[in-house]
Amino acid sequence: MQVRAAMLRTTIAAALLSALVVPAGAVTQASLSLSDFGYTLKDLNTGDAVTPALSWVGAATVSGSSSGSTQQGWAQSGGWMSADWQQSSYASAWSTLQLNGGSAQGLSQYSGATAGGVLNALSVSDSVTAGLQDNTGISYDRNFTLTPGSQVTFSYVLNGGLSGDSAAGLWMPPSATYGDNHSSAQFSSTISAGSVSNSLNSNASNTWEGWGGSFGSTSAYETVLDGQTLTLTLRNTDSVAKTYDLSIAVRVWSSETAAPVPEPGSYALMALGLVAVIGAAAKRRRG
Numbered sequence: 001m002q003v004r005a006a007m008l009r010t011t012i013a014a015a016l017l018s019a020l021v022v023p024a025g026a027v028t029q030a031s032l033s034l035s036d037f038g039y040t041l042k043d044l045n046t047g048d049a050v051t052p053a054l055s056w057v058g059a060a061t062v063s064g065s066s067s068g069s070t071q072q073g074w075a076q077s078g079g080w081m082s083a084d085w086q087q088s089s090y091a092s093a094w095s096t097l098q099l100n101g102g103s104a105q106g107l108s109q110y111s112g113a114t115a116g117g118v119l120n121a122l123s124v125s126d127s128v129t130a131g132l133q134d135n136t137g138i139s140y141d142r143n144f145t146l147t148p149g150s151q152v153t154f155s156y157v158l159n160g161g162l163s164g165d166s167a168a169g170l171w172m173p174p175s176a177t178y179g180d181n182h183s184s185a186q187f188s189s190t191i192s193a194g195s196v197s198n199s200l201n202s203n204a205s206n207t208w209e210g211w212g213g214s215f216g217s218t219s220a221y222e223t224v225l226d227g228q229t230l231t232l233t234l235r236n237t238d239s240v241a242k243t244y245d246l247s248i249a250v251r252v253w254s255s256e257t258a259a260p261v262p263e264p265g266s267y268a269l270m271a272l273g274l275v276a277v278i279g280a281a282a283k284r285r286r287g
Contacts, residue, residue, distance in 0.1 A: 030252035031125035032160035032187040032225070037118070037248075044235060045149030052150035057143040057243060060119070062112040063094035064138035066103040071131040074179075074260055081172060081179030081211075083257045085133055099138065108136035108252070117142065119156075124187075124252045131258035137251030144193075145243045146236045152193075154246070155231040160187050162204045164256070166220040170209045171259050180257055181205040182218070187225075187252045191232045194244040198232045208259070 041052040068089040075082050093101045096117075102109040108126035112119075119140045126134040146152055164183030172179060186203035204221045236242050 027127055027129055028164040028183045028185050028254045028256040029125070029127045030160070030162050030185040030187050030254045031123075032158060032189060032250045032252055033121070033123035034119075034156050034158055034189065034248070034250055035121050037120070037154070037156040039152050039154045042151040042153070043149065044151050044237065048149050048239075050147050050149055052152075053147045054150075054152055055145045056117060057145055059096045060114050060117045060140060060142040061094055061096060062099045062114065062122075062138065062140050063092070064099055064101050064110040064112065064124075064136075065092035066090070066101065066108045066110065066126075066134065066136040068103045068107050068135075069133040071133070071258055076173065076176055079175065079177040081176045083180045103134055103136065107132060107134040107254075110136055110138040112138045112140060114140070119248060122248070122250050124250050126252050126254045128254045128256050130256045133253075133255040135251070135253045137249060139247060139249035141245065141247045143243055143245050145241050146234070147241050148236055148239050151233060151235045153231055153233045154191060154193065155229055156191075156248070158189055158200060158225055158228045158230060158250075160202075160225040160252075161223060162187065162202065163222040164204065164206060164220060167206050167208050167218040169259055172208065172210055177211075179208060179211050181255070182208045183221075183256045185252075185254045187250070189230060189248075189250045191230060191246075191248045193232060193234045193246045196232060196234055198230060200228060200230050208257075 041054060043052045067087060069085040070088040072084040072086050075084050089103055091101060091103060093099060098113045100111045107128055110124045112122045114120055122138050122140060124136050124138055126136050128134050162185040164185055167182035184205040188199060188201040190197060190199040204223050206217050206219060206221055209218050
């Protein structure tokens with residue numbers, strides 16, 4: 001009886017790993033945009049007769065990249081079910097003025113623009129259906145010199161959102177208890193200058209039905225970032241001017257797994273296994 005039950009569990013697991021089903025309309029999305037970039041200066045040493053000033057050095061660089069992956073199936077390790085992802089596309093580009101690009105799969109878009117070499121706007125977005133994953137970002141880099149005894153505070157405004165459809169259906173093999181999320185999305189922005197940095201991150205997700213017991217939710221989700229200001233303050237306390245590299249980036253990531261569907265032949269094996277187990281149980285009761 002125990003051997004037959006084990007054979008049945010193995011058969012079910014193999015059937016579940018055989019193919020993927022993609023429900024119509026399933027979608028996970030992430031977006032993040034940056035605007036209103038600027039900076040303010042402060043005199044840290046009013047007795048040095050030096051007026052606080054920031055001067056840009058060299059040309060600005062705007063660079064973007066996007067990587068897409070396709071789910072090949074599922075793999076089980078102990079009680080954990082993991083989606084098997086394989087990179088299917090990659091695209092990157094850079095410019096000193098304006099940049100527009102996206103994934104070769106058409107899942108994402110990124111754009112950036114400067115005005116006189118100074119950052120004007122950055123934005124990224126992606127949208128994936130079941131069985132797809134995307135990672136897209138864009139960044140702005142430029143050197144600047146800050147006068148001695150001066151402080152600079154950079155700031156910009158962020159707007160974005162994350163959303164994912166609900167997960168329905170319980171398909172996990174009997175021998176598994178947890179697994180990768182059904183839908184996951186996140187965005188992030190980081191600003192750094194010299195050795196200091198600041199960042200903002202947000203993520204959201206849901207799980208497949210029955211995964212993780214009461215720890216996960218299968219419900220659709222949506223989160224909105226509305227006008228969040230991110231700042232970074234840098235102080236030059238030396239007696240000479242110093243040059244720093246300013247780097248600002250925005251990035252989004254979205255992933256949605258597809259549930260496996262047994263092949264026709266697997267259904268027959270599962271049925272035979274069930275019949276064998278039920279028959280053995282009935283025989284034991286009669287005995």
